[in-house]
Amino acid sequence: MKTHVLKGSKREIAERLVQLHGEVREAIVFEDESAPTPPTATPPAPEDIFAVMATFMVDTPNVDDPREAIYSRVEGE
Numbered sequence: 001m002k003t004h005v006l007k008g009s010k011r012e013i014a015e016r017l018v019q020l021h022g023e024v025r026e027a028i029v030f031e032d033e034s035a036p037t038p039p040t041a042t043p044p045a046p047e048d049i050f051a052v053m054a055t056f057m058v059d060t061p062n063v064d065d066p067r068e069a070i071y072s073r074v075e076g077e
Helices: 010-019 051-056 065-071
Strands: none
Touching: none
């Protein structure tokens, strides 16, 4: 098996890659963390951020939730 190291711009690497015979098994891509997001990407709406967690949430009326109530036992606990 013969390996090739392709260097250059994305376009140059892609052009050379297409010319190779055989299969590609692995690629290493270096991406800057400060790269700007594509203009088509839109951030999710604020109400959608926690939508996934809605099935795990509990709604209870009349909750006594000051810090003392959270950390002290109630009758029966």
